[in-house]
Amino acid sequence: MEFSPGLRGVVAGETSISTVGKEGTSLRYRGYDAIELTKNNTYEEVASLIIKDSLDGDEFKEAFTKFYNAAIEDEALSKYIEDLKSLHPPVGMHPMALLRTIVSGGEEMDSDTEIELVARISATVCFAIASYHNADTNILSDKYLVASSLLPNDASDEMLEALDDMLILYAEHGFNASTFATRVTASTRADLTGAIVSGIATLKGELHGGANERAVELINSFNTVDEAEKGIYSLLDEKKKIMGFGHGVYKVQDPRSPVVKNWVEQLVDNDFSKNRFEIAKKIDEIMDAEKNLFPNVDFYGGLLLAELGFEIDLFTPIFVAGRSVGWAAHYFEQREQDILIRPAAKYLSLIHISEPTRQEAISYAV
Numbered sequence: 001m002e003f004s005p006g007l008r009g010v011v012a013g014e015t016s017i018s019t020v021g022k023e024g025t026s027l028r029y030r031g032y033d034a035i036e037l038t039k040n041n042t043y044e045e046v047a048s049l050i051i052k053d054s055l056d057g058d059e060f061k062e063a064f065t066k067f068y069n070a071a072i073e074d075e076a077l078s079k080y081i082e083d084l085k086s087l088h089p090p091v092g093m094h095p096m097a098l099l100r101t102i103v104s105g106g107e108e109m110d111s112d113t114e115i116e117l118v119a120r121i122s123a124t125v126c127f128a129i130a131s132y133h134n135a136d137t138n139i140l141s142d143k144y145l146v147a148s149s150l151l152p153n154d155a156s157d158e159m160l161e162a163l164d165d166m167l168i169l170y171a172e173h174g175f176n177a178s179t180f181a182t183r184v185t186a187s188t189r190a191d192l193t194g195a196i197v198s199g200i201a202t203l204k205g206e207l208h209g210g211a212n213e214r215a216v217e218l219i220n221s222f223n224t225v226d227e228a229e230k231g232i233y234s235l236l237d238e239k240k241k242i243m244g245f246g247h248g249v250y251k252v253q254d255p256r257s258p259v260v261k262n263w264v265e266q267l268v269d270n271d272f273s274k275n276r277f278e279i280a281k282k283i284d285e286i287m288d289a290e291k292n293l294f295p296n297v298d299f300y301g302g303l304l305l306a307e308l309g310f311e312i313d314l315f316t317p318i319f320v321a322g323r324s325v326g327w328a329a330h331y332f333e334q335r336e337q338d339i340l341i342r343p344a345a346k347y348l349s350l351i352h353i354s355e356p357t358r359q360e361a362i363s364y365a366v
């Protein structure tokens with residue numbers, strides 16, 4: 001049996017949910033170009049497409065609104081979230097650990113439709129993220145519903161649309177690590193909540209989630225474009241990895257990156273933001289010239305989330321807010337296929353052969 005470290009290149013299942021990296025560039029959700037979806041549709045419509053193969057987002061919007069408003073009224077949930085934040089002083093529980101804990105305690109109603117099951121989890125995730133703002137987030141936009149649940153009430157329409165596009169681009173991405181973990185859990189006939197928790201726990205690992213955090217931290221470490229240029233060349237000389245560049249599947253470009261970069265360019269409105277954007281573009285230029293590497297969605301994605309006012313440790317939770325519908329769709333698909341995922345392993349240790357004792361021989365016989 002052929003061995004492939006990390007299952008690279010191994011076809012581990014069948015899916016009709018998305019295709020990633022065809023022709024080295026494209027991303028499609030159930031046959032629709034994801035980039036075109038950002039131009040013509042909202043996240044709620046795309047969520048419905050991914051889960052139910054329909055661009056009618058009304059059921060998702062209705063369910064999300066119901067569950068989000070219920071969360072606002074749930075004083076016990078708010079207290080629980082605040083109590084979790086106070087753990088692990090002085091820095092507190094990491095938001096990803098908090099999401100993992102909050103979601104794991106959620107309920108699933110037998111009467112819920114698939115859309116309602118997903119919307120319940122999505123609303124819980126968004127409410128937990130919104131709790132980190134120092135401003136109210138209780139007014140939901142009819143057009144950009146989920147995006148508005150994550151931003152303060154005074155967010156502009158431009159900011160809501162930018163975050164809506166970000167959520168669409170985060171919504172689904174094939175058999176990546178967290179999605180595969182979700183499918184492995186689903187293959188055991190576990191419930192949706194357990195599978196989503198598997199996805200969150202996997203995304204928390206630094207080799208999967210968190211690249212957008214590292215990218216912004218790198219950009220923020222430089223004060224000027226000249227300083228960035230010297231610093232990046234120095235890091236390259238030291239053979240250090242520059243986060244936010246290249247991709248394991250896309251070979252020509254990450255099609256999501258130009259969309260995100262364009263939003264950053266539109267949103268920068270002060271000297272600090274403009275300077276940070278120029279620094280990012282210089283890093284991008286150097287990586288192209290020196291390494292022939294393109295920016296992936298994380299490089300400018302982190303910058304966009306920063307411009308929208310999110311703290312760095314909330315970047316990966318925003319990823320969860322977008323990806324939860326993709327995880328759920330894979331959960332439902334895997335449950336329908338009803339095949340336990342159980343790969344083989346290549347054994348590396350020695351095999352010790354010895355004569356069994358009389359008791360061992362009896363045990364073998366039994």
